[in-house]
Amino acid sequence: MKTSSVDQIIADLLGQKQYHYTSQQIFEQIRTRLPAVNRSTVYRSLDRLVSQGKVSISDIGTGSLVYELVGNGMHHHLVCQHCHQIITIPADEINPLFSKIEQESHFQIITNHLILYGICPGCQNKKEL
Amino acid sequence: MKTSSVDQIIADLLGQKQYHYTSQQIFEQIRTRLPAVNRSTVYRSLDRLVSQGKVSISDIGTGSLVYELVGNGMHHHLVCQHCHQIITIPADEINPLFSKIEQESHFQIITNHLILYGICPGCQNKKEL
DNA sequence: TTCGCAAATGCAACAAATCGCGTTATAATT
């Protein structure tokens, strides 16, 4: 396996902050270090990192997927499909289920940022949608 | 509120099968009924249906999001981020958690197709990734 | 029925993401 400098730079970037980036943000950040890097190279690098289980993908309902380093701390969200309000669910609420699934399936779960979609209490009350 | 014929056709389409479609598949299907329909109209129609809580979105790791009618039956998946194998998780495994979260948050959960990513037992054993 | 508002649509420009292919470069082997 060849070593990819782009892989390393992305992993560094994602490791710096306990937060997630869109592919666009990652692309822009990489360009500050490797100005000539091609967009497709960044996408392919992200694919590799995901395939290796080092990076997780989440859809937080903003239209763009976000990437974050696995092990950067679990945090889960409830997202309202109508007003796009985001609520955080305590990790304790979810972790027992993940552990149970891991034991039963022998999968190693990478998802560290579970997103559940729904309609928030306020929007349920709006007569029409 | 004006009625959108495209909204109705999409809902019909999604209701016909207990299955999910990509936006591309939906677009192609719609064209068989409304040959002149514009791509952006389909996307905007999907946005409306999602916003109304009638349609759910899932990312099954294929690159494209899939849409399905809410109420078409729950089914959840474990997806291997390395070999893309997909395993189905019994709904019973997940439903209690959803009920608990609904009670505590008063959100109405729309997600009817939960996808958890991980590394499957086989891929965990591959020396390098 | 007509009028007028607001929602839905089409269109065209744009942006984001993917793909095929030829090239470059790393790392293992000799």
Add this chain to the structure above:
DNA sequence: AATTATAACGCGATTTGTTGCATTTGCGAA
């Protein structure tokens, strides 16, 4: 060190998804 296989890359073409704006159309009010 030279050779070779193959992973990573850049580039251009294509596909997919988004946005602004002008137009059309359905629906309620007059």
